[in-house]
Amino acid sequence: MALPSSESSSSVLRLTFLAVLVITLFLALFARLWFLQVLAGDRYVELADSNRLRTVVTEAPRGAILAADGEELVRNRPALAISADRQALLNAAGDPVDEEAERVIERLAELLELEVEEVIERLGSQRRSPFRPVPVALDVTPEVVFAVQEQRELFPGVVPETLPVRQYPQGTLAAHLVGYIGEISQDELLRPEFTDYRAGDLVGRMGLEQSYEADLRGTAGERVLVVNARGDVLDVQRDREPVQGNDLVTTLDLDLQEATEQLLEDGILASRSIRRDDGQLLPSTAGSAVVLDARTGAVLAMASYPSFDPREFVGGVSVEYFESLLDEESEDPLVNRVIAGGYPPGSVFKTATGAAMIEGGHITPRGQVECTPAFELGGNTFRNWNRGVNEGMMDLSDAMMRSCDTYFYALAFDQWLAEENAEEPDEVVIRVAERFGFGQRTGVDLPGELGGRVPGRQWRQDYWSERRDTYCRQAEEASPGSRAEELMTDLCRFGGAWRGGDAVNTSIGQGDVISTPLQVAASYQAIANDGMLLRPHLGKEVRAPDGTLVRDIEPEELGHIGVDDQTLAVLREGLERTVMHPRGTGQSAFAGFPLDQIPVAGKTGTAELRPKVPYAWFAGYAPADDPEIVVVVNVEQGGGGSQTAAPIVRNIMAHHFGVVLADEAEFEAGDEILD
Amino acid sequence: MATDYGQDRRQRQQRAQVQSRWMEVYDPVRHLDPVLVLTALALTLIGLVAIYSAKLVALSAQGLPPTTYVSRQLLALAIGVVVMVVVAVVDYRVVRVYAPVLYVVSVVLLGLVLSPLGTAFGGAQRWIVIGGFQLQPSELAKLAVLVVVAALLHESEGTPHAGVVLASLVLTLLPAGLVFLQPDLGTSMVFVWSTAVLFLLGGVQARYLIGLTLSGIVGVIVALQTELIEDYQLLRLTAFLDAGDASAAQTAAFQTRQSLIAVGSGQFAGKGLFEGTQTSLSYVPENHTDFIFTVIAEEFGFLGGSLVLGLLLVLVWRGLRIAILAKDTFGTLVAGGIVAILTLQVFVNVGMTIGIMPVTGLPLPFISYGGTSLIVWFAMIGLLLNIHMRRF
The missing domain is CATH 3.40.710 (Beta-lactamase)
Structure with missing residues (x-):
């Protein structure tokens, strides 16, 4: 070697230093690689999948709700909507991505006659999948759609669509029974029954829409797309077509439902002109009526007054309307008093x-x-x-x-x-x-x-x-x-x-007893049906969109009321005499009703709830000898049962049996004149 | 007096036989390092597969043949092998003599890059086009600076005085500065690093080393203060520090985050060849060049990543062995310098993909797509072979 030995050992020392440094750096790489791939690998696998897979959901059209005769209470209708691609217009912070996007949003706001902030707010709704256009306006005019279609260059990222929305061919009819739908809330999403729901999904919020959610909902279509970093769709990993929800056929008698709602309202309004003994008019603030099939427990009609308009809930209820419903003055129109009104019977x-x-x-x-x-x-x-x-x-x-x-x-x-x-x-x-x-x-x-x-x-x-x-x-x-x-x-x-x-x-049904009009109706149904209590129900059958029967909803026996024949006979006799005996408390209300052809049995009730004016009750069934229907009416602060509630029951029965009464709205003045 | 017969002839024949045997032993061709060459070739082949896999989907989507990059890289490999053989054949001491020429050519080329003749891509001007080929002079300059500084230190026979150190610094910082202006911060750091390691190996006194290190630190601080480093470079340098939070695609952390996802999701055994989604779907940027390691780590997992690192470690081992065996200071310095450059590039490049180093544009030796880089690395293998063959 040319180098002196001391130089040589120094050189080896310096090379050793380099070797140690090099090996340390490599070990650091191995260690980090082990951590990332072996120890933390699972987490990164999830991140990689969420990167590359995009799920696009196509909502399934919801099933219809039908009256017993097949008439539609709720169905879907196609609504013209203006939707926009959020990613094209807004950045992650919810602001317009650039000046061009800002101008598009301004033009869109002008076209839809909305505030710019409102458009941005609707667009930014994080409840929607970024891979679906976000509806900005529902039920726009065809002119708006044409404007967007004809000037595509002015509206990049904006798409006119047709979306299925709820439609109520019968208007406000049976609003409490049908209910309404709304977007699922964050809290609901966490509940076990909503595990297969995702943000933005519509869910039944009330009535049959809620209780038959599983039947009506259908199965959303789902396309799982493989996308690259730019968002280009490269492949479709899974494609499932949406399956329309099943239709629910109810036991509701459309004609009777209409009449019941009308007669209840008429009766309540008419009773407000009755003067009590102290000279005050009856308040008759609210009320409810229910008609059951005496043999099956099927609900033929159910009405609660005041009511609301489910059409207001289509595409999201407005704040003003919702607040007006919650206003104390408006007597809780959203409450179905037949099932949720608790009164002393x-x-x-x-x-x-x-x-x-x-x-x-x-x-x-x-x-x-x-x-x-x-x-x-x-x-x-x-x-x-x-x-x-x-x-x-x-x-x-x-x-x-x-x-x-x-x-x-x-x-x-x-x-x-x-x-x-x-x-x-x-x-x-x-x-x-x-x-x-x-x-x-x-x-x-x-x-x-x-x-x-x-x-x-x-x-x-x-x-x-x-x-x-x-x-x-x-x-x-x-x-x-x-x-x-x-x-x-x-x-x-x-x-x-x-x-x-x-x-x-x-x-006497006072004190701390609380019951709903439906419970009262069920108990009278049992009396009318030889003592067998049946579960009141609105669902009759579930049908597939093509009309084939999916399942029947059978009447269900809840049990016998457990009284012997003689007792039952005496009870029924008492109820018959209440209406048909000259001294019966319900007799006056049924004056003019053809009791000889259609005998009626029933019971008046005047529930004290001091300091309020008493709550009026009437529960009855007809024909008394072979009961077909059970009718119960309750009027809050409606005075005596025979005064306010019984005439409404009479009118409903008259309608059902096709009886034309001389004077439908016949109410008597006075103070709690007959129980 | 020696005769041509009897004992003399026998002795002469025996001597000739011994000499001939010795000559055979000392024949450079008999002292190739097959491990070194085969390892380099193996790494290049892995690189070709990774480049193919990285660009398969993207190229198909563009309607280009999926072998577009691979065939170019294969051509570079062929040139690289020829260059390796040529470099190995010529005695490295000749290389030492001609080092200044190589250096001057490199610096001129670096100057050309910055001139209007240079080609810009992605905000950086790094290439010149010669006869349809893109040449990246900074790769060549790495080798030139290494050789010229090693030659200078060799002259001072193990005790370089201040003048040699100063001259080496100037020779290093000139090309480093030109590269920095492209701007290519990563490669300019390689020059500094390679010269620093040569100082260490070349016997530069400890006080100089410490002094230079300190002034280097001061220099970096000054550079940051005076905004010599462009904002995007600073962003990229600091992005890896907070790669944990999910930021938008536009931010600098995106690259690091996607790279981490790619590597991590490869797990122990990988997703399989062409099954990597992060890289093939372009979530990882520059996945055939700077981020090529993510392709290997995603598709072949910890096993594949370790194999590549292991093969690179074999190169390091052979390089260090050659540095020790080299018969002169120049050989030791060049071999040690090559090991140092290799290690730095591997650590910075792989470290960047696994989030322990900032994002800088340093290619992974032998693996990353890039013709000049591959050819220069085979030239370095040629140099190592050369030093190894002529160690006696």
Whole structure:
């Protein structure tokens, strides 16, 4: 070697230094590669797939909802829409990509008569797939479409489309039953039942649209595209055509539905001109009506007043309209009161309590009790509705006909005493009322049904333990010696006790009993149908778009009301006499109705909800000897049942049986004239 | 007196036999390094497959034959092999003598690149077109600077004084500056790095090395402060630091992010040849040149990536071995310098694709598409062979 040995060793040392450096750098590369590919590889596989695959969803046309005769309540119609490619016009931050895009948006805004900000906001809706044009305006005029088509160069990225939207050939008819659809919310997307939904999907928001969502929805078409970095589509990995949703055929009788809605509204409006004894007009703020098929439980008509216009919800409801619906003055038009209105049933509950008293062994169907003007209990006076007249001895039939409260008071008190003395109280009213369908949901195929309540000892105890602290605090805060202090102290100490007064109140459907018009209708349907309670339902069958039957929705027995034949016969006799006996509480409303041809059975109810004007009830069925239909009407603050509710029922029945009444809108003045 | 018969003749014959045996032993052709050559060829073949795979979809979409790039690269390979043989045959000491000529030619060519004769692409002016071929003089200049500085240090016989160090610096910074103006920050760094390693190996005193390192750091800071480095270069340099957040395609982090996805999604065994989606669908930019490693890592996984790095490591090993065996300082310096350039380019290039180095336009030796680069790398292999053959 030419180099001296010291130089040589220095050279080797320096080369070793280089070698160590080189190997260190290579090791760093190996280590990083191991981390990326082996340890973190799975995550990058997902990222790579989300890079290259784009899913384009084609919405499936939703199924139609039909009346029993096949008439369409809701269907799809093609709507002209102006959509735009978000990616072409907006950047990731939601601003126009360049000046050209800005001008396109300005032109679009002018054409659609919208604010520029509004167009940008609609375009920027992140709820839509970036690979589908975003609808900016729905139901535009053909002129707008022509303008875009003829001046393509002015509107790059803007496309006229035809989108399926909901259409209501019957207008507002059956709005509560049909419901409406809306875009699925973020919260809903997280719920298990919506796992196969994606943002921007439409979902049933109310009524049958909601309860038959799975049938109506159909299956969205899905194209999975392989795209490159520029967004060019290179290949179609999967292509699934959309499958139109199935049609729902309902049990609704279109003609009867129309009549029921009209007659309910007419009746409510007419009752507002009735003066009460104090000179005030009846408020009759709202109401509801339901017609069931007595043999199947099928809903033939269901109306809730006030109502709303589902057409306003097409393509997204406007803020103003939605707020007007939520306004306190407008009496909750979105609520279907038949299933979601919880009211004390008042006297229409007496069928259940009457049967309970017999089952409790306090009386026989023909056993008699004196119908006194009032019932004294522990210093409190529980009066009969008729104020002061002793109507003499009565059996169950008479008590129903005259709606005698004191008959029920006396028996309910006996029952309460028996329960008090028993080791394990057998609360027969709860038991029987539940068999009649009260205190639980009927299971009707509509969302948002209320379960109602039949109160008893357990309920009282639970209710009290929840509120006890409040009662006790209020007792302490009340001024000493006041009425409030007395009441609150009593509630604080003994509020959990189920007292005789509670039992007495419950026996006439007052106090803490809560029921929906549909529960009442179901219980009367059971009476009309030899005691068999059926599940009320609106769905009749599901049909494929080509008309083939997918499935039948069969009537479903919920159970027998569990009363013997004699009791049932006496109950039915009482209901018949209520309408058809000269002294029946419902008789006056049915004056002029051809009862000799179409006998009617029914029960009036006047539910007290102080300080409000009483709620009017009437529940009945016809023909009484071979029941076809059950009709229940409730009018909030409509006064007496015979005064406001019974005439509406009468008119609905008249319509159904094709009876022409001399004077349809015949209402009587006065204050709670007949229960 | 020696006669031509009897014992003399026998002894002479024996001596001739021994000499002949020794001559055979010392015959340069008998001291080729087949491992070195075969490794270089293997890497080039892998590169050809990767280039084909990278451009298959994009070229087909354009209606071009998918072999467009591969056939050009094959031509470069053929030229490269010829160049390698030529460089290996001529004694490297001759190369040392002619190093200044090579250097002057390179600098002139670099000057031409910046003149109106140069060809710009993607914001950088890096090529000149000669007879239908694009030549990238900066690749040639790498070799020229290496050889000329090694020759200078060789002259000073292991104890270079300040004047030699200064001259080397000037000789390095002139082409580095020209390349920087193209602008090609990555390649200009290669010149600096290669000379720095030559200083280390060439016996430059430690205090000079430390002093130069410090002034280099100061220089970088000044460059950043005075905006000598263009904004996009700075962006690219810093983008890898925050590659974690999902940014839009336009931002500088996009390249790094897509590259990471490509490499990571290859997992252990890869997606298979032509099955890489990130690279073939053009999510990774420049996937046949600077980002070629992503194609290999995506389609052949950790195994494929490791194989390529392993083969490059074999080159490093052979290079270092040759540096140790070389019979003179020039040989040691050239071999060591080649190893240093190779390592830097591999580390910066692969490091860039896996997010530990900034995005700079340095090709991956033997693999990346680019004729000049491939030919120059085969010339370097020729030089290594040359030094290895003539080590006695």
